Amino acid sequence: MKILYFAWMRQRVGAASEELDPPASVDTVDALIDWLIARDEGHKAAFARREAVRAAVNQDYVPFDHPVAAGDEVAFFPPVTGG
Amino acid sequence: MIRVQEDDFDVGAELAALAAGDTGIGGIASFVGLVRDMAPVEGHDRSIRAMTLEHYPGMTEKKLAEIEAEANARWPLAASLIIHRYGTLAPGAQIVFVACASAHREAAFEACAFLIDWLKTKAPFWKLEDTEDGATWVEARASDDDAAARWERKPKAAE
Numbered sequence: 001m002k003i004l005y006f007a008w009m010r011q012r013v014g015a016a017s018e019e020l021d022p023p024a025s026v027d028t029v030d031a032l033i034d035w036l037i038a039r040d041e042g043h044k045a046a047f048a049r050r051e052a053v054r055a056a057v058n059q060d061y062v063p064f065d066h067p068v069a070a071g072d073e074v075a076f077f078p079p080v081t082g083g
Numbered sequence: 084m085i086r087v088q089e090d091d092f093d094v095g096a097e098l099a100a101l102a103a104g105d106t107g108i109g110g111i112a113s114f115v116g117l118v119r120d121m122a123p124v125e126g127h128d129r130s131i132r133a134m135t136l137e138h139y140p141g142m143t144e145k146k147l148a149e150i151e152a153e154a155n156a157r158w159p160l161a162a163s164l165i166i167h168r169y170g171t172l173a174p175g176a177q178i179v180f181v182a183c184a185s186a187h188r189e190a191a192f193e194a195c196a197f198l199i200d201w202l203k204t205k206a207p208f209w210k211l212e213d214t215e216d217g218a219t220w221v222e223a224r225a226s227d228d229d230a231a232a233r234w235e236r237k238p239k240a241a242e
Binding site (some may be wrong): 004006008059078 | 141203204206208210220222227
């Protein structure tokens, strides 16, 4: 699973992307966040206010109950501010 | 057409190219977004030295194409264009350009407003402002959500 971070999420995690292989029990965005938070302080800080985070799976915005699976591209970022 | 680029763009040349070869076009409405030199940070205006735009390559193009397709589904457009820059920009620099050409002005105006409103809430860009007090990520604004929400119902022009 490829996981991408943007804006202050990237800064707090300390990486723009990572290739990870979570267990099969990690089957939703929410479960993935729980699993990432347990990895280290950077991830914990990035997801400290979960309501401030938005997610995309395979380049579409999704709610946190959306499924994730091996091979997915999952991205985490703050609400967008383009234009 | 969609373009995501670091380079600046020439509004006059883009408008001319958009209308070229189609004399059925009666008008083009366009919007150019610029980097402001001041921004409110925690309720106080701060002078901006530069703005850096980060985006999600791949998803950005996908979302902009979806937004443009939606505009073309709602209004009878002869041509449309979205250009969005990324990278570090100085105050006064052009950030974004949207243009819609149509036989009549109503569709062009409405589609142009729709494109910029939806782009602001749906395209994966993030702004980092370099201010006199340090670098700050711009927070999403409720007024932008409100502006986008007014297009949730299809306008009369599309019916």
